[in-house]
Amino acid sequence: MQLKAKLIAASAALILAGGVSAQDLVVRIGHVGPTSGAIAHLGKDNENGARMAIEELNAKGVTIGGRKAKFELLAEDDAADPKQGTAAAQKLIDSKVNGVVGHLNSGTTIPASKLYFDAGIPQISPSATNPRYTRQGYKTAFRLVADDVHLGGTLGRYAVETLKGQRIAVIDDRTAYGQGVADEFEKGVKSKGGSVVAREFTNDKATDFTAILTSIKGKNPDVVFFGGMDAVAGPMLRQMKQLGINAKFMGGDGICSGELPKLAAGTLADGQVICAEAGGVEGEFKASMDKFKADYKKRFGIDVQLYAPYVYDAVNVMVAAMVKAGSADPAKYLPELAKTSGYKGVTGTIAFDEKGDLKNGALTLFTYKGGKREQLAVVR
Structure with missing residues (x-):
């Protein structure tokens, strides 16, 4: 009896040390982007978007299937290199992530998508625009921008x-x-x-x-x-x-x-x-995008570079599908993710077509004046 009590006490201490109760559901979201190399500023921007979403979800106390979810971000660097991209993908698969947001580049997203598909893990790219990504027949592949x-x-x-x-x-x-x-x-x-x-x-x-x-x-x-x-x-x-x-x-x-x-x-x-x-907000979504940019700057001390809002939405869309399915098991929430329609994100209304592409995707045209980026128009 004394040994049993000691074991119970030891396991309780471990749970408390990790900030996770025995009833909590640990949900691991993988993110991959180039956080080293020439476009590291864009990769870090994407990773920041994921981190912001994870922190907010944990603060909200989301429940999935009646259990409080504790979200963890597993972030990997692919250096915008296809070989490093597939290695990063395999690492996340081996870590048994519940879903992946990434990669940033089409050249890394496309080869990695085969690995995620084989493992049955849903993948949402916030920025890969090559049409081939969603035309391979992989039901695990989704994107949040126009191609x-x-x-x-x-x-x-x-x-x-x-x-x-x-x-x-x-x-x-x-x-x-x-x-x-x-x-x-x-x-x-x-x-x-x-x-x-x-x-x-x-x-x-x-x-x-x-x-x-x-x-x-x-x-x-x-x-x-x-x-x-x-x-x-x-x-x-x-x-x-x-x-x-x-x-x-x-x-x-x-x-x-x-x-x-x-x-x-x-x-x-x-x-x-x-x-x-590849993206753009109009009308009612301008206020939520402005708030996101202000919150991002407050959290990280820098301005949004490009796709952080799309990463943020990707994480939240993925979790919304888990909540709807009552499970973080990829096989169980994947059908709900595919059916996503009318989701109001900071980047606009999100719905996927049968290929996993964003329906009615917008584009924003920009120019530069006085060293600053200036919007010309949003087109669909």
Whole structure:
């Protein structure tokens, strides 16, 4: 009896030390993004969005199936590298996470999605835009933003119809994201009778673009589109100025960050850059987005970079499905996640189609003036 009492006391002490009661349901949410490397500022932004959601859920005291849930964030770094991305995915699977929010890049999201599917673990990407992600037939894959068909195509049409681009050059970084969005941009240009006078490529770690920009300069473009990330776009813009290329510069969400003016080292002319973010809020959602941004700055001491609000919504949508199913078991809440419709998040109303894509996804067009990002329009 004395031994039994000691064992009970010891287990009670362990439970108290961890802040978890014997009745609590521990729910592990995995997050993966590049928190090291050239776009670590974007990866950390995403991770912060997840952390904020987890902290708020724990403060609310959410119950799932009649048990109080204790949420834990398991955060992994994929350095925007596909191999590291699949290693991070396997680590989360081995840790028996209940769901995953991530990855940030299409190039890491797509290979990791096969592992999550095989393990039966729901995955919501807050930012991967390559169409292939949700077209592989994996019922575990969801995304909270419009895809490259919408994003690239809209930018391509905008280049011809609004910017009146006559001679358009296209560069991509050969990643799944960069090449994908550039291909869709080119289709959008051609659909409106525009002319693509050059198609060049670089890589996502390059810093010297003299050869390709010199070649492009000879074609006298009025618009240059880059499919890639801000860490490459910044030096490219600097070198365009050095070479006297005065074309408008366009890109997708990868370049559309608050860091771009700094990365371009003050070489941005007002209105020179036009970019689109896969997402956007209008009307009633502006107030909730403004509140999120203020709360984020108060919590982390920095401004939102890009996709933190989408990560925040992804965590909450996942947990809402668990609550509805009365279970955090992936097999049990996955059907409820797939049926998500009319969920009011900070990024808008969330509903998934049969592929796991966001229904009626918005795009926000931006430019830069005085070194600050300025919204032009929200389009659907």
